[in-house]
Amino acid sequence: MKQLVFDYIKKKYKVSPEYPWQKYDGNAVFRHQDNRKWFALVMRVEREKLGLAGGEDIDVINLKVGDPFFRDMLIREKGIMPGYHMNKQHWITVFLDGTVGKDRVLDLLDQSFQATASVKKKKKIRGPKEWIIPANPKYYDIEHAFDNASEIDWKQGSGIKSGDTVFLYVAAPVSAILYQCKVIKTEIPYAYADGKLTISALMRIKLVKRFEPKQFTFQVLKEEYGIFAVRGPRGIPYSLSAALKKAGV
Numbered sequence: 569m570k571q572l573v574f575d576y577i578k579k580k581y582k583v584s585p586e587y588p589w590q591k592y593d594g595n596a597v598f599r600h601q602d603n604r605k606w607f608a609l610v611m612r613v614e615r616e617k618l619g620l621a622g623g624e625d626i627d628v629i630n631l632k633v634g635d636p637f638f639r640d641m642l643i644r645e646k647g648i649m650p651g652y653h654m655n656k657q658h659w660i661t662v663f664l665d666g667t668v669g670k671d672r673v674l675d676l677l678d679q680s681f682q683a684t685a686s687v688k689k690k691k692k693i694r695g696p697k698e699w700i701i702p703a704n705p706k707y708y709d710i711e712h713a714f715d716n717a718s719e720i721d722w723k724q725g726s727g728i729k730s731g732d733t734v735f736l737y738v739a740a741p742v743s744a745i746l747y748q749c750k751v752i753k754t755e756i757p758y759a760y761a762d763g764k765l766t767i768s769a770l771m772r773i774k775l776v777k778r779f780e781p782k783q784f785t786f787q788v789l790k791e792e793y794g795i796f797a798v799r800g801p802r803g804i805p806y807s808l809s810a811a812l813k814k815a816g817v
Contacts, residue, residue: 569664569673570610570627576674577608581681585610600685607632607684608677610664613652618661627664630654631676634683638803642676644794645806672806696731698809699801700745703736707765710738714747714775721756724769725801730754734773735812737789737798745784748812749773777816784812 577583577598585596598608609630615623630651633639642648642660647667651659662668662676682693701722703710713720728734728751736747753772760767789795793808804812 569666569670572670573608573610573629573664573673573677576677600681600689602689603684603686605684607681609654611652618649618652628652628661629664629673629677630659630661631680632659632683633676633679635803638805641794641803641805675806694729696733697727697729698733698735698804699725699728700735700737700795700798700804701725701728701801702739702798704739705742706739710736711742711746714778719752719772719774721758721770722773723767724754724756724771728754728771728801733776734801735804739798742781743786744781745779745789745812746781747778748776748816750776779812779816783815 574585574596577585581598583598583601585598587593587596589595592611594612596610597606598610599606610627611630612625612627614625615621618626618628620626630653633642636657639658639660643650645668647663647665649661650656652661654661660676662673664673678695682690682695685693705711725734730751730753732751734749734751735745736749737745750773751771752774754769756770756772758767758770786798789798789808793805793811795802795805795808
């Protein structure tokens with residue numbers, strides 16, 4: 569897995585490893601070529617230091633996560649823990665012993681590359697993302713929003729771009745994810761303010777599929793996926809993404 573990661577970074581990002589520590593000459597840092605920020609640190613660590621049962625040392629990769637909420641969900645996954653010898657609020661440590669699958673490791677590596685990139689580079693490399701966004705039935709009859717149209721305009725979520733996928737979580741009394749939508753247009757000019765709600769721009773979303781109210785309730789999100797609140801646009805854990813793709817009506 570370690571060699572696969574090295575080969576992937578070399579091929580996709582044209583970056584070679586650096587070995588800055590003489591004492592730990594096997595620990596490799598990967599940096600952006602422009603801003604010189606780290607986007608990955610591959611280390612070999614004693615298992616006991618990671619809270620694992622004794623045995624051979626283990627290869628791990630430290631990666632940055634841009635969204636603290638998403639980071640909190642990631643560390644609930646097997647083989648992922650708060651960053652070892654890094655800022656634990658922004659970095660994670662991913663085991664390279666096969667506990668975490670290849671596709672998942674490379675996906676998190678890509679996300680770390682994006683999270684540490686310069687602003688200019690982020691605009692070029694940012695791919696489609698998945699989000700949960702809240703919908704308050706007190707302000708909008710979201711339960712019937714798609715009865716007569718497959719596309720609606722919605723409050724522009726911070727960080728959301730055209731091509732992204734949004735899952736609409738409808739607040740109480742529904743308290744569940746009801747819709748999966750594709751973002752087809754953003755930055756639609758709009759001005760609204762009533763003291764409780766302010767909207768400065770809209771995005772146009774297209775219905776992809778619906779979910780039964782009992783499928784992804786707040787209780788399910790909390791107990792099975794570690795989501796304890798949906799107050800704004802948030803990334804979603806891999807396990808929830810997979811479940812949402814399989815479900816729907």
